[in-house]
Amino acid sequence: MNTEALKDLLYRLADDQLILGHRNSEWNGLGPILEEDIAFSSMAQDKLGHSLQLYTLLHQLGEAEPDTVAFTRNAPQFHCTQLVELPIGEYDFSLIRHFLFDHAEILRFEALSHSHYEPLAQVARKLKGELKYHILHANTWIKQLGSSTEEAIERLQNSLNYTLPYALGLFEKTAAEDEIIAAGIFVGEDEIKTRWQENITKILRQTALELPDAATLTPVYGGRTGEHTEHLQPLLDEMAEVFRVDPTAEW
Amino acid sequence: MDKATILTWLEAVKDPEIPVLSLVDLGVIRDVVISETGRVTVKMTPTFSGCPAMDYMQRDVVQTLQAHGIADVTTEMSFEEPWDTNMVSEKGREALKNFGLAPPPAYQGILDLDILEYAQCPHCNSHDTELRTPFGATLCRSMHYCNNCRQLFEQFKPV
Numbered sequence: 001m002n003t004e005a006l007k008d009l010l011y012r013l014a015d016d017q018l019i020l021g022h023r024n025s026e027w028n029g030l031g032p033i034l035e036e037d038i039a040f041s042s043m044a045q046d047k048l049g050h051s052l053q054l055y056t057l058l059h060q061l062g063e064a065e066p067d068t069v070a071f072t073r074n075a076p077q078f079h080c081t082q083l084v085e086l087p088i089g090e091y092d093f094s095l096i097r098h099f100l101f102d103h104a105e106i107l108r109f110e111a112l113s114h115s116h117y118e119p120l121a122q123v124a125r126k127l128k129g130e131l132k133y134h135i136l137h138a139n140t141w142i143k144q145l146g147s148s149t150e151e152a153i154e155r156l157q158n159s160l161n162y163t164l165p166y167a168l169g170l171f172e173k174t175a176a177e178d179e180i181i182a183a184g185i186f187v188g189e190d191e192i193k194t195r196w197q198e199n200i201t202k203i204l205r206q207t208a209l210e211l212p213d214a215a216t217l218t219p220v221y222g223g224r225t226g227e228h229t230e231h232l233q234p235l236l237d238e239m240a241e242v243f244r245v246d247p248t249a250e251w
Numbered sequence: 252m253d254k255a256t257i258l259t260w261l262e263a264v265k266d267p268e269i270p271v272l273s274l275v276d277l278g279v280i281r282d283v284v285i286s287e288t289g290r291v292t293v294k295m296t297p298t299f300s301g302c303p304a305m306d307y308m309q310r311d312v313v314q315t316l317q318a319h320g321i322a323d324v325t326t327e328m329s330f331e332e333p334w335d336t337n338m339v340s341e342k343g344r345e346a347l348k349n350f351g352l353a354p355p356p357a358y359q360g361i362l363d364l365d366i367l368e369y370a371q372c373p374h375c376n377s378h379d380t381e382l383r384t385p386f387g388a389t390l391c392r393s394m395h396y397c398n399n400c401r402q403l404f405e406q407f408k409p410v
Contacts, residue, residue: 035384035394042386049301049390053330122330126300129335129362129410133385133393136367 014054021047146207168219278338
């Protein structure tokens with residue numbers, strides 16, 4: 001097995017967690033109701049924990065310490081999708097992003113819990129249990145708001161239409177794809193995408209929302225190879241501010 | 252010095268966020284290994300992967316054993332045997348309930364959504380409760396409402 005292909009997969013997983021974790025944390029103090037403030041903050045904490053476990057696996061494969069990896073790279077070195085770096089916007093957008101992202105994420109970690117790379121399988125078994133609560137949270141609100149007032153439905157529908165091409169970018173394949181599938185490390189993006197479409201369709205059918213036909217959309221690719229929106233670098237600058245002033249600071 | 256004695260000493264180390272629950276009863280201490288040279292390794296597994304209390308727990312384990320005269324002691328974090336709430340002991344469940352936190356329901360096989368939403372009120376024991384939000388004051392807690400005694404309560408959430 002080529003370690004570079006494995007590292008590529010781990011960076012994609014870890015960077016998505018770190019960046020969306022940071023974005024979720026921006027709801028701290030701003031949530032539309034106290035419970036949502038706590039929910040997004042808790043999910044942020046989970047996602048940062050997930051990224052730490054994945055960066056630790058990378059460290060075991062010879063990469064730098066997790067903090068160094070998280071705080072010293074610039075945007076072109078990040079492998080996250082553009083979906084996760086978009087600003088939090090209004091609550092409807094953040095909810096739709098959370099719904100689309102976490103449904104893909106839980107399938108990814110379920111599949112990875114059978115990975116032939118045992119250290120990753122162990123971490124995946126742990127994370128998928130925690131992700132159930134993210135799914136429960138997303139489904140509850142999508143079902144509730146997606147069949148409530150005209151304004152709620154219209155806002156969610158607009159966000160869904162806007163976000164879906166970015167969400168399809170989650171399944172962007174890299175040059176490592178064939179190799180990680182052949183080595184039994186991961187089932188591959190196509191497989192996850194098919195299951196994801198089934199799962200989100202099941203939930204959306206219980207609402208007044210309509211899932212746009214993915215076949216007619218152009219997925220937003222590029223994130224996996226370091227092409228990012230103008231929103232990522234300011235996020236990194238803010239996240240790493242303390243570390244860049246004093247790498248030994250504890251807080 | 253043997254494993255059983257060390258485990259008894261470790262009963263004194265409590266979860267920093269739930270000070271009535273020992274780490275042994277919480278289930279995060281998976282094993283204690285004593286080498287031929289007398290080095291003690293406490294094998295631990297995290298509750299939640301983002302739990303900020305894990306660093307404190309490791310530090311408390313080391314300090315407690317050092318206070319008992321064990322100079323050479325380390326902790327080892329591993330996901331080999333991942334933690335789930337079925338690992339919380341009976342004694343631990345009782346301690347949680349007395350603390351006012353509904354203990355996590357034991358489950359078999361796959362943890363489905365019905366179990367996530369279920370909680371028994373720790374105040375009046377009613378089953379007529381509803382999940383208010385799966386997230387609470389710490390990563391390991393969810394918030395529920397009891398329709399019987401009309402109290403909001405927290406549950407140590409099952410994972």
